Amino acid sequence: MRTRRWRGHRLFRERRQSVPKRTTIQDVARAAGVSVTTVSRYLNGRYDSMSEKTREKIAAVIAELGYRPNALAKGLKAQRTETVGAIVVNMSYPFCVGFLRAFSRTLGAAGYHLMVAESEGDAKRERQLIESFVANRVEAIALQTSGDNNDYLADLAREMPVVLVDRAFAIPNAYAIGTNNRDASREMAWQLFDLGYDWVVYLTEDARGIPTRMHRLEGYLDACRVALREPVVMRVRRGDPASFRAALARVDACARKERTAVYTANGLVLMECYRSLRALGYQVPDELGIATFDEPDWADLVDPPLTCVRQPVEQMGETAGQIITARLRGEHVPSGILVVPSSVVMGGSTGRG
Amino acid sequence: MRTRRWRGHRLFRERRQSVPKRTTIQDVARAAGVSVTTVSRYLNGRYDSMSEKTREKIAAVIAELGYRPNALAKGLKAQRTETVGAIVVNMSYPFCVGFLRAFSRTLGAAGYHLMVAESEGDAKRERQLIESFVANRVEAIALQTSGDNNDYLADLAREMPVVLVDRAFAIPNAYAIGTNNRDASREMAWQLFDLGYDWVVYLTEDARGIPTRMHRLEGYLDACRVALREPVVMRVRRGDPASFRAALARVDACARKERTAVYTANGLVLMECYRSLRALGYQVPDELGIATFDEPDWADLVDPPLTCVRQPVEQMGETAGQIITARLRGEHVPSGILVVPSSVVMGGSTGRG
DNA sequence: TTGAAAGCGCTAACAC
DNA sequence: GTGTTAGCGCTTTCAA
Numbered sequence: 186m187r188t189r190r191w192r193g194h195r196l197f198r199e200r201r202q203s204v205p206k207r208t209t210i211q212d213v214a215r216a217a218g219v220s221v222t223t224v225s226r227y228l229n230g231r232y233d234s235m236s237e238k239t240r241e242k243i244a245a246v247i248a249e250l251g252y253r254p255n256a257l258a259k260g261l262k263a264q265r266t267e268t269v270g271a272i273v274v275n276m277s278y279p280f281c282v283g284f285l286r287a288f289s290r291t292l293g294a295a296g297y298h299l300m301v302a303e304s305e306g307d308a309k310r311e312r313q314l315i316e317s318f319v320a321n322r323v324e325a326i327a328l329q330t331s332g333d334n335n336d337y338l339a340d341l342a343r344e345m346p347v348v349l350v351d352r353a354f355a356i357p358n359a360y361a362i363g364t365n366n367r368d369a370s371r372e373m374a375w376q377l378f379d380l381g382y383d384w385v386v387y388l389t390e391d392a393r394g395i396p397t398r399m400h401r402l403e404g405y406l407d408a409c410r411v412a413l414r415e416p417v418v419m420r421v422r423r424g425d426p427a428s429f430r431a432a433l434a435r436v437d438a439c440a441r442k443e444r445t446a447v448y449t450a451n452g453l454v455l456m457e458c459y460r461s462l463r464a465l466g467y468q469v470p471d472e473l474g475i476a477t478f479d480e481p482d483w484a485d486l487v488d489p490p491l492t493c494v495r496q497p498v499e500q501m502g503e504t505a506g507q508i509i510t511a512r513l514r515g516e517h518v519p520s521g522i523l524v525v526p527s528s529v530v531m532g533g534s535t536g537r538g
Numbered sequence: 539m540r541t542r543r544w545r546g547h548r549l550f551r552e553r554r555q556s557v558p559k560r561t562t563i564q565d566v567a568r569a570a571g572v573s574v575t576t577v578s579r580y581l582n583g584r585y586d587s588m589s590e591k592t593r594e595k596i597a598a599v600i601a602e603l604g605y606r607p608n609a610l611a612k613g614l615k616a617q618r619t620e621t622v623g624a625i626v627v628n629m630s631y632p633f634c635v636g637f638l639r640a641f642s643r644t645l646g647a648a649g650y651h652l653m654v655a656e657s658e659g660d661a662k663r664e665r666q667l668i669e670s671f672v673a674n675r676v677e678a679i680a681l682q683t684s685g686d687n688n689d690y691l692a693d694l695a696r697e698m699p700v701v702l703v704d705r706a707f708a709i710p711n712a713y714a715i716g717t718n719n720r721d722a723s724r725e726m727a728w729q730l731f732d733l734g735y736d737w738v739v740y741l742t743e744d745a746r747g748i749p750t751r752m753h754r755l756e757g758y759l760d761a762c763r764v765a766l767r768e769p770v771v772m773r774v775r776r777g778d779p780a781s782f783r784a785a786l787a788r789v790d791a792c793a794r795k796e797r798t799a800v801y802t803a804n805g806l807v808l809m810e811c812y813r814s815l816r817a818l819g820y821q822v823p824d825e826l827g828i829a830t831f832d833e834p835d836w837a838d839l840v841d842p843p844l845t846c847v848r849q850p851v852e853q854m855g856e857t858a859g860q861i862i863t864a865r866l867r868g869e870h871v872p873s874g875i876l877v878v879p880s881s882v883v884m885g886g887s888t889g890r891g
Numbered sequence: 892t893t894g895a896a897a898g899c900g901c902t903a904a905c906a907c
Numbered sequence: 908g909t910g911t912t913a914g915c916g917c918t919t920t921c922a923a
Contacts, residue, residue: 207697207916209915209916209917210916210917210918211916211917219893219894220893220894220895221894221895221916221917221918222893222894222895222896222918222919223892223893223894225917225918225919226893226918228917228918229918234892234893235892235893236892236893239892239893251693253669253672253673254673254916254917255614255673255675255915255916255917256670256673256674256675256917257610257613257614257619257674257675257915257916257917258614258899258915258916258917258918259916259917259918260610260899260917261608261610261611261614261899261900261901261915261916261917262898262899262916262917262918262919263899263917263918264899266610268653268674275639276635276638276639276642277635277636277639282629282630282635283630285629285654286628286629286630286656289629289654289655289656290656293655293656298653298655298670298674299653299654299655300621300651300652300653300654301638301642301652301653301654302642302646302651302652303639303642303643303646316606317609317651319606320606320607320608320609321609321610321621321651322608322609322610340604344560456835456839459839460838460839463841481836482809482835482836483834483835483836483839483840485813486809486812486813486836486839486840487836487839487840487841488816488840488841560900562899562900562901563900563901563902564900564901572909572910573909573910573911574900574901574902574910574911575902575903575909575910575911575912576908576909576910577901578901578902578903579902579908579909581901581902582902587908587909588908588909589908589909592908592909607900607901608899608900608901609901610899610900610901611899611900611901611902611915612900612901612902613901613915614899614900614901614915614916614917615900615901615902615903615914615915616901616902616915617915
């Protein structure tokens with residue numbers, strides 16, 4: 186690591202020799218025959234304290250020299266970088282895609298830049314990324330946290346806006362935006378029983394330590410309890426076909442005897458088994474129901490369309506952005522956990538019983 | 539704009555009063571009873587020019603004070619920010635998602651940060667974003683350009699690595715990474731004719747000025763020419779149902795008489811009409827074939843699975859990252875257009891005739 | 892209407 | 908081994 190950095194420095198200097206030094210405010214001042222102060226004023230739009238002539242001269246020089254202000258120097262002086270950081274588990278997860286898109290739009294509209302990084306769900310990496318963002322003086326951070334850096338985040342939250350998305354832990358001074366995973370999941374499972382499915386097999390990834398997964402599972406278990414049904418929870422690992430085979434075998438066993446529904450804890454899990462699920466040969470929705478948490482973009486393309494729990498992903502991103510811009514505008518925003526409700530969307534994949 | 543900025547500054551100062559000033563290298567030096575130089579050395583791992591005792595003392599003080607180096611100050615001095623910028627049309631487009639993911643991973647592994655912004659395909663906005671990235675002294679830029687800033691990019695490419703992705707324009711000193719849109723599209727259309735479809739209706743968005751779209755269209759037209767078939771090109775606009783209705787009416791008219799295939803210029807276009815396409819009631823693939831450029835993630839989930847042109851999106855992102863890290867390492871990388879070939883993937887949606 | 896000069900936090904000659 | 912000091916490019920008093 187250190188080695189790389191060093192090499193980097195040296196190489197950089199070597200490059201500098203060939204590449205001409207960037208134009209600075211000094212160069213502009215010199216060429217325009219004014220002081221840097223005046224140029225600085227020009228750059229910040231304080232045209233009223235400047236003669237028409239001076240202004241035009243500076244404008245001309247800047248254009249001619251192709252001068253570009255150095256935001257680093259400005260930020261160092263002003264203590265503002267106008268950038269915020271976002272850390273997600275994986276940029277290509279549908280949740281993250283939707284969130285980042287809305288977050289980026291909201292921030293962009295307010296003039297902020299966005300730095301994005303992926304933690305891959307690893308707490309150490311997450312910690313490094315946060316530190317690195319802090320070192321770069323981002324003005325706020327939004328993250329889908331592993332939950333293992335909560336103490337550190339609590340410290341951080343006293344210095345800058347910190348917004349937890351998706352995985353909503355309670356951290357003093359921080360904001361959390363999540364959905365009502367447990368309620369929505371209970372509702373989904375309940376409706377499946379209500380539709381006449383005798384068995385609802387729940388497929389989930391390992392939930393330990395991940396609140397969203399735990400809550401969705403609990404919601405399912407709640408519904409089983411209330412409906413007096415035996416829960417069937419199958420744990421799968423994405424990328425591990427064997428785990429899915431085992432789960433499907435269980436589904437098959439249930440469906441052979443009675444009407445069965447499969448309910449997956451998120452869209453990626455369903456995506457990974459949808460094909461083999463259909464290959465079991467049961468008629469959907471009459472013999473086999475299919476439902477999932479999340480609303481995959483292909484929910485409407487398959488036949489019959491999927492029954493699913495729609496998470497207001499975009500709204501979460503927008504809200505996160507709004508909280509941050511408000512705070513950076515100096516407004517007071519009370520911290521706490523914000524719940525943006527999800528809703529069950531009934532599709533043909535779970536028919537009337 | 540100026541107003542906002544000004545207000546921001548003032549508010550910031552107000553905030554500063556309540557929030558304690560950040561610890562600096564000075565504070566650390568003072569508390570440790572050494573000079574800033576020594577602390578700086580410590581921070582950069584030059585432990586050999588430092589006594590064991592000093593090192594431990596500094597480490598202790600840093601931990602105690604919760605000191606975090608200021609990357610801005612470092613960057614200002616060193617002229618390196620270790621961040622690169624990426625500008626895409628829309629972060630949620632499948633191409634961009636795949637590209638950004640691979641790009642981010644490659645850069646992250648080399649210790650670089652990533653700033654992401656969306657141009658929405660607008661040339662002016664794109665230009666602003668580039669300038670803003672330059673102001674922030676990103677060390678390289680990758681972008682999916684509109685093609686209207688090529689002169690500016692040519693200038694920029696002399697100062698830093700510039701990589702065009704997807705839309706591969708030829709710009710001196712810049713790199714471009716694209717796929718063989720025309721060849722792959724010709725191949726796709728050709729195969730459709732070969733499979734016995736009498737008509738291949740091509741659905742595309744307005745191609746003017748966008749090389750990828752033009753090339754795909756040309757490939758289709760090439761195939762028609764060689765196969766001596768009459769081309770049927772229908773222009774659609776995403777988000778405009780009427781344009782899709784017109785296109786589908788045309789498809790219907792063809793399919794009523796003879797075997798017809800629909801071939802869409804990208805996955806998003808197909809996504810927007812897939813459902814209504816199926817609703818026409820033709821049997822797929824016998825009466826109606828369906829094919830698309832791009833490989834949507836749901837290609838395998840629908841029944842029958844889609845025939846499509848698979849673009850090596852991840853590879854493009856990785857390659858872009860590699861070019862940039864190599865250049866920043868000081869290596870020479872010849873500029874030019876890099877073509878990463880796409881391939882036709884046959885699915886059940888276009889059966890044997 | 893303008894400018895001189897003191898920093899912002901850090902690095903790296905160049906001393907000692 | 909360690910410290911002094913001159914910047915990096917910019918903003919902002921304070922003075923003229």
